[in-house]
Amino acid sequence: MRIKTVSGLKKFFLDEDIIEKQEFLRGSCLKNECYHYEVIYDVAEVVNYRIPAMLKVVSPLSDCIRVRRLNHVPVQLATYGDYKDENYLRTKPGLYPDILQDIDLNNPLSLANTLQTLYIEIDPDGKYEAGEYPIRIEFYDFNDKETLLGASDFTLEIIDAFLPEQELIVDQWFYCDCLQDYYETEMFDEKHWKIIENFMKTAVKRGLNMILTPVFTPPLDTHIGGERPTTQLVDVTVENGKYTFGFDKLKRWVELCNKVGFKYFEISHLFTQWGAKFCPKVMATVDGEYKKIFGWETSATGKEYTEFLQTFLPQLIAFMKSMDNADKRCYFHISDEPHPAHVEHYKAAKAVVKDVLEGYPIMDAMSIYGLYESGLVDVPVPCCDYIEPFLENKVKGLWTYYCSGQCVDVSNRFIAMPLSRTRIMGVQLYKFNIEGFLQWGYNYYNDQDSYCQINPFMCTDGDYFTQAGDEFSVYPGRFGQPIESVRLVTFHEAIQDHRALKLCESLIGREKTLELLGEGKDMTFKKYPRHDSYLLEVRERLNNAIKQAVSKK
Secondary structure, eight states, X not given: OEEEEEETTOOOOTTOOGGGOOOOOEEEEETTOOEEEEEEEEOSSOOSSOXXXXXXXXXXXXXXXXXXXXXXXXXXXXXXXXXXXXXXXXXXXXXXXXXXXXXXXXXXEEEOSSOEEEEEEEOOTTOSOSEEEEEEEEEEETTEEEEEEEEEEEEEEEESOOOOOOOSEEEEOOOHHHHHHHHTOOTTSHHHHHHHHHHHHHHHHTTOOEEEEOSSOOOOSOOTTOOOOOOOSSEEEEETTEEEEEOHHHHHHHHHHHHHTOOEEEEOOSSOTTTOOBOOOEEEEETTEEEEEESTTSBTTSHHHHHHHHHHHHHHHHHHHHTTSGGGGEEBOSOSSOOGGGHHHHHHHXXXXXXXXXXXXXXXXXXXXXXXXXXXXXXEEOBTTSOHHHHHTTOTTOEEEOOTTOOSSSOOOOTTSOHHHHHHHHHHHHHTTOOEEEESOSBOOBOGGGSSBOOTTTXXXXXXXXXXXXXXXXXXXXXXXXXXXHHHHHHHHHXXXXXXXXXXXXXXXXXXXXXXXGGGTTOOSSOOOOSTHHHHHHHHHHHHHHHHHHHTO
């Protein structure tokens, strides 16, 4: 058996050679920070059967150590043909490492000729004193538990400091209907609510603090004339032409979000995607009959929908205000990604709600600076490869996002990309004082425009819709529990980097903190150090600076 301890920013393929891999034997983290490294292993001689092994974790930190396998998933569309750069691991179809599967230490672990990866997570959660801690992962013969096959050693230093509370707003779109479809529940029945809670908890654990809140079925990624399952937290009743609203489900949603730790509510878009021409699907009980009252067949700015919104939105705000002033944590949308051809429709739609939403942030994904400059969008969210004009003009409260199109030069979380390319975003968001970050796919398990569902364990690209990994960051596991991708966990490391930079700035100042970025001090969103050792070195410099500053107090 051959074993090596390596960095947590590595992804290895089954056919790679362990001999060539560089060891990584020590690291550091703050008291309340999750830390990751990897153990890779194979069997040197060719065998035609599996060798069962047993794992044992030996460490003073064993109670806070989680061991998972970094398993492989099928990737059909790794890149968009030639629309790519050189910073991909591979570009052809195949099996790629992505899914983090828990290991039962009481069950056998199979050893074979292929290169396998264990993903080690240490979560001190503020419960351990500062100092150095050894971690040893031992492999024993499962049939002869006294026979040691090999071991991996690592040393983790816990720094005597805590990451500060997260300031950065982070959002990935949460799709309740995809969970209802996959797990075959009724919408918002008790089983569905429990699954929603499970997926929410994982999102919050990994740094997401804003959630898409479907007051009505979100008009997102739906083909024109098509419908997604009704996902509507607000009950609508129409009697004699008058609207009344029931907020019981929304109340439960807000209470659940508060319970698990979400801070901000992203109210679902009030008009359809890519143009704001039509209405989201709205279901209502009309004189005793439950039916659709708005949808693709309804003009976005027609009299009926205008009257509806101007009746509904004040009551929504009043309800959220009654929930301990939750209205102060709400962001609103008009329509996703307006383009120049959509300007007139977008302006007209915005005019319908502008007065009602006065004082509340209205934000939309929009990457053309000229449209922002014209006053079209209040809070623009440009994609990271079109953000430069917004930065040059010092737009306040700036957000950014990436999705399928951001596949050349900039950071993203596609499965075929190295993990360092995902994690660099944390440093970039800090350097440019970005307020919020959005990525559209936390758990989207449909094809393009939601014609049908896909099996995310077999199809990681939405049936050639996006580069593999764009649609979702978690897989739907057994018993309604999400299974994390290594991409989700790595982006959480980026958020932790951002928090560590904020802490360091509070201790030694922003200029000195930026100096610690070394060769990356002058980075942009397109130009930045590409080697994964850069981020590891930056964190060590940050941690040492924090350690020294804290020791002087």
